[in-house]
Amino acid sequence: IYSNMGVARLAKATLVIPRLEAQEAVSELAKLEWFHSLPNPSDHPNPKFDDLLLRAQKLYQDLDEVIRALEIPLETGVIATMFKGAPKSKSEYEIDNIGSFVSNLEEKSKPFLEGSRKILSEQNEVTKELEEYESIHDTLSQTSNLNLNISSFSNLKKFFINLFVIDTADEPEIRKSLGGTFVDTKKLNEQKSSLIVIDSAEDSERIIKILRSFGVHPFQIPYKLAQNPNEAFLQVKNKVTELKNKSLEIEKNIIKTRNSVLNSSLSLHESAKVAKDILEATRKPGGTRNFATIQGYIPKEMSPKFKQLTQNYVSILEEPHVTNGEASNNLPSLLQNKKYTDTFEVITETQGLPRYGEMDPTPIIAFVWPLFYGLMFADLGHGLLLFGLGMLLRHRGNGSIQTWGTLLAASGAAAAIAGLGTGELFGFHVTELAILAPVFAPLSGFVGILSVSELTFDEVVKILKVSIAIGIVHLLMAFFFRLRQNIKDGNKLMIYYHDIPTIIQYFAVVSLILAAIGSGYDIIGMFGITGEIHNEPVPWLTFIFGKWVTVDVVAKAAPPVIIGCVIVMIIGGMKEEAHLKKLGKDEGGGLVGIIVEVIMVRIIEMLSNTISYSRIGIMLLVHSALLVTVNNSFEHGGGLAVLIGGNIGIMLIEGLIVYIQTIRLHLYEWFPKWYYGDGTDFKRLVPKTLYSNLVWNDRKH
Numbered sequence: 001i002y003s004n005m006g007v008a009r010l011a012k013a014t015l016v017i018p019r020l021e022a023q024e025a026v027s028e029l030a031k032l033e034w035f036h037s038l039p040n041p042s043d044h045p046n047p048k049f050d051d052l053l054l055r056a057q058k059l060y061q062d063l064d065e066v067i068r069a070l071e072i073p074l075e076t077g078v079i080a081t082m083f084k085g086a087p088k089s090k091s092e093y094e095i096d097n098i099g100s101f102v103s104n105l106e107e108k109s110k111p112f113l114e115g116s117r118k119i120l121s122e123q124n125e126v127t128k129e130l131e132e133y134e135s136i137h138d139t140l141s142q143t144s145n146l147n148l149n150i151s152s153f154s155n156l157k158k159f160f161i162n163l164f165v166i167d168t169a170d171e172p173e174i175r176k177s178l179g180g181t182f183v184d185t186k187k188l189n190e191q192k193s194s195l196i197v198i199d200s201a202e203d204s205e206r207i208i209k210i211l212r213s214f215g216v217h218p219f220q221i222p223y224k225l226a227q228n229p230n231e232a233f234l235q236v237k238n239k240v241t242e243l244k245n246k247s248l249e250i251e252k253n254i255i256k257t258r259n260s261v262l263n264s265s266l267s268l269h270e271s272a273k274v275a276k277d278i279l280e281a282t283r284k285p286g287g288t289r290n291f292a293t294i295q296g297y298i299p300k301e302m303s304p305k306f307k308q309l310t311q312n313y314v315s316i317l318e319e320p321h322v323t324n325g326e327a328s329n330n331l332p333s334l335l336q337n338k339k340y341t342d343t344f345e346v347i348t349e350t351q352g353l354p355r356y357g358e359m360d361p362t363p364i365i366a367f368v369w370p371l372f373y374g375l376m377f378a379d380l381g382h383g384l385l386l387f388g389l390g391m392l393l394r395h396r397g398n399g400s401i402q403t404w405g406t407l408l409a410a411s412g413a414a415a416a417i418a419g420l421g422t423g424e425l426f427g428f429h430v431t432e433l434a435i436l437a438p439v440f441a442p443l444s445g446f447v448g449i450l451s452v453s454e455l456t457f458d459e460v461v462k463i464l465k466v467s468i469a470i471g472i473v474h475l476l477m478a479f480f481f482r483l484r485q486n487i488k489d490g491n492k493l494m495i496y497y498h499d500i501p502t503i504i505q506y507f508a509v510v511s512l513i514l515a516a517i518g519s520g521y522d523i524i525g526m527f528g529i530t531g532e533i534h535n536e537p538v539p540w541l542t543f544i545f546g547k548w549v550t551v552d553v554v555a556k557a558a559p560p561v562i563i564g565c566v567i568v569m570i571i572g573g574m575k576e577e578a579h580l581k582k583l584g585k586d587e588g589g590g591l592v593g594i595i596v597e598v599i600m601v602r603i604i605e606m607l608s609n610t611i612s613y614s615r616i617g618i619m620l621l622v623h624s625a626l627l628v629t630v631n632n633s634f635e636h637g638g639g640l641a642v643l644i645g646g647n648i649g650i651m652l653i654e655g656l657i658v659y660i661q662t663i664r665l666h667l668y669e670w671f672p673k674w675y676y677g678d679g680t681d682f683k684r685l686v687p688k689t690l691y692s693n694l695v696w697n698d699r700k701h
Helices: 019-032 047-069 078-083 098-140 150-155 168-178 201-212 229-281 300-309 326-330 341-351 362-376 380-396 399-422 437-443 457-489 492-518 541-545 551-582 590-612 615-673
Strands: 010-018 091-095 159-167 182-187 192-200 291-299 314-318 692-696
Touching: 010 019, 010 300, 019 047, 019 098, 019 229, 019 291, 019 300, 019 692, 047 098, 047 229, 078 380, 091 098, 091 229, 098 229, 150 159, 159 168, 159 201, 168 182, 168 192, 168 201, 192 201, 229 692, 291 300, 300 314, 341 362, 341 399, 341 615, 362 399, 362 457, 362 615, 380 399, 380 615, 399 615, 457 492, 457 590, 457 615, 492 541, 492 551, 492 590, 551 590, 590 615
Parallel strands: 091 692
Antiparallel strands: 010 291, 010 314, 159 192, 182 192
């Protein structure tokens, strides 16, 4: 299905089946994989299908609980990926139908679940027992030097004798409260003392109430232990040591089990989730009591395969109903980017997926993102290190880590190439390094073309000019993309009264900015107010259109063009407001609101958006300045620690800041000009798997 840039064309598929054959039909759709199911619930039961779903849900839940208890990560983290690598091997499952798939998973999961639960249950029991004995140990440690049998106290009928542990500071007050009761105390430690009370049996309740008011209760030793505090303490101490050793042994077994079942457990968990999700997406399809209808979307290019797989049933394929505007975002969007380009879908998704029928910005981002990042982070050394880190994550990781690894590698490669353009290697100019100078001699025309080794005024202006030029091209792309979309939607009002005037106005505004640069920033004088005529060439425009394009010509031609575009856009705003009133949507601000928006908001927004791209050059200058500071410190006796530590710090901090600035230029300057980004994700019936290879056997028709 990956053939053209953009969002894949879809076909709406409807399948009419006997309700009792729902399980078999779903199996055929699973073989297709690329099926986005539409919710179409009904109250008609299908006990066989529902039972299969419950089994799949229970299996997934059981596997999920055990895997989490074993602390097996579902996706390997960054640090673990770098040093250990993510699991790469895949378990293969040959599947005849969804029912046999669930049964096969249940059978394969049984030994893993039983073995894991046994060792986890043992760990749980030992942990609880250890906690219990540690608590007893803490209590008995206070009385461990008392050598008396407290069990004999309960055998006395006429006398009340009991042992208490009290705060030493409370002893005088307790003695006073007990009055004539015989009390014998012994200091156990700095804070605690033992208290033996002897009195008649009739006074037992009075004594217990008095001591309870001090938060003291009769000292008791669990019946399973010796009733001598000293002997009981020794028993508990030995038991705690025994349980700790047992707990360590179990932990070693769990680690061993975790390592031995890592790949297989992740594969079972992933496959069980696939089975569960397939059944949940297609449960209780609509239709009648005896016949069910399953509806969804498929890529149009897969229509022949859909027809082949469902030839035993009534299947209907039709064009999805799409109307211009918001209705199209009810259809799912399936992006069709090739292997390198699809890495940048994570950037597209920060704004949202394109609507069905809307242009996918990912291929553009795949080119622009490395360009922006590379220019802002331009250094051959830093770029190569970032490229190496990205390739390491790409090679050793999987899933999202692999995606971000590719993104890092692309950004690093661009930074390395841009670093050649600036001629910088860890802040040192490559032509000044005796070892490397001959290596880069053949590239002398490219190396240092955008030099930052000496931050002169002319160099800074040159870098900022390049940044603004890139911004102008980027924004013009956005304006033309919006025009393209409105032409496709047939929205004539927006085409003639908004898109075309905006593009013309932007050209005029940019021309004035370039004329101001050509005039030596004599902004007032270039309009002839001071009487001086500026016949200087206009940067870029004179080169493109010829010598007749001077500052004076642009200064005279651009303002009427801007005013004319403003008038056209004001008329368009009034027409749009009148159209909304007819539809009962009176949300406009009237003529004054339209004038303010067109003159104040849009023109100022154009200027601010364009100037915002100067951050590309500014970040390049900041990056260079920081490296110069580090290198100067090194050359003045700072040592290797300063050089290495400074470069690492700059890479970490600047790398993150440059990422933020790059994504900001997309989210705030580019996307809002043309991109809706409110599409619905195309959810495959069988998603892409990391640890499993699902092979659906074709049924003979």
